[in-house]
Amino acid sequence: MIGHLIVSGLNHWVHQSSSQNTFTDEQIKIIRENYPESGNISLDELIKLIGGNFEKVVTPGSKLYEDLKGNTCATRLSYAMNKAGFKVSGKNTYQGNGMRVFISADFMAREYLIPNFIRPNVCGGPKLNYPIETKGGGFSIATSIIAQYDISKGRYTHVDVAYKGSIGTNLYRSSSNLNFYGL
Numbered sequence: 001m002i003g004h005l006i007v008s009g010l011n012h013w014v015h016q017s018s019s020q021n022t023f024t025d026e027q028i029k030i031i032r033e034n035y036p037e038s039g040n041i042s043l044d045e046l047i048k049l050i051g052g053n054f055e056k057v058v059t060p061g062s063k064l065y066e067d068l069k070g071n072t073c074a075t076r077l078s079y080a081m082n083k084a085g086f087k088v089s090g091k092n093t094y095q096g097n098g099m100r101v102f103i104s105a106d107f108m109a110r111e112y113l114i115p116n117f118i119r120p121n122v123c124g125g126p127k128l129n130y131p132i133e134t135k136g137g138g139f140s141i142a143t144s145i146i147a148q149y150d151i152s153k154g155r156y157t158h159v160d161v162a163y164k165g166s167i168g169t170n171l172y173r174s175s176s177n178l179n180f181y182g183l
Contacts, residue, residue, distance in 0.1 A: 021116060027084060028161065028162075031083075031086075032163035034083035035161055035168040038072060043068055043069060050101055052097040054096040058103075071158075072103075073105055073158050073160060073168075074101075075103050076168065077108065077159050077160065078093070078102045088101065088112060090102060090111030090112045105159045109156035110156065144162055146161070146162060148160075
């Protein structure tokens with residue numbers, strides 16, 4: 001019982017003394033509503049949505065365009081968070097129309113999510129069988145912003161948003177750790 005009180009007290013102190021934020025249910029809902037799904041919005045359409053200098057430098061044939069071809073999760077989540085009223089920022093962001101966006105899940109996790117938001121739940125371990133719905137699966141999804149860390153690659157390989165049974169893109173079983181930035 002004493003140990004439980006100490007942990008509760010420390011948890012309360014961390015939340016009270018931290019300058020970091022957590023997300024509310026409503027904020028995650030708005031982020032999810034603004035998430036441009038890859039099945040509905042192509043890479044070229046996403047680039048046009050973001051506009052600004054981003055649209056000028058991310059052109060077909062450019063290295064940035066090629067980097068984005070197979071992995072747009074950080075750009076899509078950056079866009080959705082900006083549209084939901086968050087000021088996305090970081091050293092490795094690109095300027096769009098009134099917003100900054102990441103093109104790398106690793107940079108977004110390390111430069112924006114980790115420094116600015118509390119991680120209340122971290123699951124991990126090699127070959128983790130995630131108790132979370134993937135597209136076509138049958139499990140429930142936590143309402144949260146998700147960053148997936150792949151131990152074998154030594155970096156974050158995916159970021160996403162999940163809200164009450166609806167996920168922006170997908171979760172990938174190749175990742176070893178899931179970090180939830182939730183309620």
